[in-house]
Amino acid sequence: FDQREGVIWFDGAFVPWADAKVHVLTHALHYASAVFEGERAYGGRIFKMREHNQRLIESARLLDFEIPYSVEEIDRACEETLARQGFVDAYVRPIAWRGSEMMGVAAQNNTIHLAIAVWQWPSYFDPAQRLKGIRLDMAQWRRPDPKTAPSKAKATGLYMICTMSKHAAERRGYADALMLDWRGQVAECTGANIFFVKDGKLHTPTPDCFLDGITRRTVIDLARKRGVDVVERAILPEELADFEQCFICGTAAEVTPVSEIAEHRFVVGDLTQALMNDYQAVVQPAEAAVAAA
């Protein structure tokens, strides 16, 4: 991945992809002092870019550091990187981290870096599997209590349990894993939020200890526009047997139907399909939507 063509925006300048390197004594590598975003461009426009870059700044503040760029500057840098890479449909990854001046837990004076990479990532899950619904395992790791970790931050350290859970799921032949939270309630997947359908209503866990995804909020708006009731509440794993449909959503995953969670089965029903289509329509820039009509 580090030997690709193109450029990466790195602390305000474009550097060749293969040269965008950090030192091994980077604080972030040792102590997880890094935050990032995942954004997607459709037809040359980055969907909800401002919200993502605002969240990047907030994530850094939660980790007690200030990114030395304004949200406007980060927006412009994302757009320029996308344009320099020459893609119209692409994934955009800004990452901010503490540098290497001081070693040790404290690092108040370390330089804060920001880099932005753009690549093509058409489908996070296998496209054929996506249409039939993906299969989820139950994760062995639980989302921590917000008193234990900065759960509102999109911080690299919070992904340690996600990578371990996703690896275990893939080893067992599943596409991803459903994580419970520290109380034993349904939380989210390793890189996406989760929704269920029952009697025409959407049910989704209250995001009180995991990321309140920008896609999640978009899906809630789209469902309400259709007149569908959306219930945000505590969901227990015992309830999985009662739901008819299930899907996960995130910037990379978009809206992806789920056919199985452990022993539970779901259909890819009308509401899931409608929301998949609504999401594809809303992410397209207005001109592209007009041209397609």
Ligand code: PMP
């Ligand atoms: N939860 C986790 C753990 C994620 O990594 C993501 C992807 N950023 C999401 C939820 C969905 O967030 P968003 O819709 O903002 O991409």
